[in-house]
Amino acid sequence: MISINNSSPLLRIAVTGITGRMGKKIIEYFLIKKNKQLSKKIILGAAIVRKNSSICGIDIGTFNKINEFGVKITDNLELIKDDFDTLIDFTAPDISIQYLNFCVKNNKSIVIGTTGFKQQHKNIIRNASKTIGVMYSANFSIGIALILKILHKITKIIGNNADISIIETHHNKKRDIPSGTAIMMQDLIRDTLQSIQTNKSINYNLKKRMYPSKQKNIIYDIPIHSIRIGNVVGEHTVLFNILGERLEITHKADDRAIFAYGALCAAIWLGCNKKGLFEIHDIL
Numbered sequence: 001m002i003s004i005n006n007s008s009p010l011l012r013i014a015v016t017g018i019t020g021r022m023g024k025k026i027i028e029y030f031l032i033k034k035n036k037q038l039s040k041k042i043i044l045g046a047a048i049v050r051k052n053s054s055i056c057g058i059d060i061g062t063f064n065k066i067n068e069f070g071v072k073i074t075d076n077l078e079l080i081k082d083d084f085d086t087l088i089d090f091t092a093p094d095i096s097i098q099y100l101n102f103c104v105k106n107n108k109s110i111v112i113g114t115t116g117f118k119q120q121h122k123n124i125i126r127n128a129s130k131t132i133g134v135m136y137s138a139n140f141s142i143g144i145a146l147i148l149k150i151l152h153k154i155t156k157i158i159g160n161n162a163d164i165s166i167i168e169t170h171h172n173k174k175r176d177i178p179s180g181t182a183i184m185m186q187d188l189i190r191d192t193l194q195s196i197q198t199n200k201s202i203n204y205n206l207k208k209r210m211y212p213s214k215q216k217n218i219i220y221d222i223p224i225h226s227i228r229i230g231n232v233v234g235e236h237t238v239l240f241n242i243l244g245e246r247l248e249i250t251h252k253a254d255d256r257a258i259f260a261y262g263a264l265c266a267a268i269w270l271g272c273n274k275k276g277l278f279e280i281h282d283i284l
């Protein structure tokens with residue numbers, strides 16, 4: 001499990017996208033105090049919604065049809081900049097970058113779960129991490145963090161001789177395609193294959209992925225097949241086909257709470273004093 005440093009001080013969290021699928025899940029942890037360990041370490045400092053939303057000014061508890069909580073929904077970060085230490089963002093690429101820039105300007109740490117970033121966004125994220133603590137992951141589940149370690153090991157052993165494909169399945173409301181998780185898996189496998197080819201020790205991490213690989217000549221065809229159907233929370237399968245047999249490594253998310261829990265643990269781990277670019281496996 002992700003370890004939570006018990007000596008970390010109480011951390012005030014700002015949550016963006018509070019009307020979204022992920023924003024609601026994260027807020028739920030504060031309103032329903034779903035996890036005692038987390039509740040001892042973090043408090044809700046701000047609940048942020050898109051500009052000019054009709055729900056600005058409403059108490060977050062009232063909005064979620066429970067008792068008044070004492071935090072009013074806002075679209076104005078300037079008003080609440082002294083009410084939080086760390087911002088957790090699961091929204092959309094362009095607004096995520098605006099929130100990131102606000103955090104840089106006001107020396108706040110940030111946990112970014114948004115996916116669908118283009119390379120120029122990733123360069124901005126990387127640059128911001130020179131000034132503040134940035135935790136970025138396309139997937140905050142413990143399961144995927146563990147599978148990434150397994151994929152690295154399998155690719156090192158059979159990658160050179162395997163036919164590899166990735167299948168990702170998500171709900172039909174998902175905006176980006178393919179999923180950020182599938183791209184993360186594809187990047188890891190490609191980096192591992194490149195390291196085998198060039199005998200360089202692989203140090204797979206996001207930092208490396210923030211800049212495209214310099215070795216343009218080595219292209220690995222690892223196709224990603226995407227399915228958008230119903231309410232699927234998120235499923236990923238990596239297939240390694242070698243002579244006479246096939247490995248299928250699968251992760252199936254049933255509840256977005258796993259992503260929310262991972263993001264909240266990441267926020268506690270990140271705290272408000274670190275500087276740099278981190279990802280979920282930094283805290284496993």
Ligand SMILES: NC(=O)C1=CN([C@@H]2O[C@H](COP(=O)(O)OP(=O)(O)OC[C@H]3O[C@@H](n4cnc5c(N)ncnc54)[C@H](O)[C@@H]3O)[C@@H](O)[C@H]2O)C=CC1
Nearest residue numbers: 017019020021022050090091095113114115138139140259
């Ligand atoms: N890293 C991870 O573990 C996970 C990442 N995600 C990613 O998180 C993001 C959000 O996913 P969902 O919550 O399902 O989406 P959603 O569409 O349900 O929610 C998006 C939220 O962002 C807000 N938003 C969008 N554009 C905005 C703007 N211009 N200004 C202010 N607010 C804006 C919306 O109002 C909404 O509250 C996606 O990129 C998704 O891929 C989702 C689940 C897990």
Ligand SMILES: O=C(O)C1=N[C@H](C(=O)O)C[C@H](O)C1
Nearest residue numbers: 115138139174179180181234
């Ligand atoms: O949009 C989603 O729902 C999810 N998006 C993330 C991704 O793009 O990988 C993570 C998870 O699969 C759910």
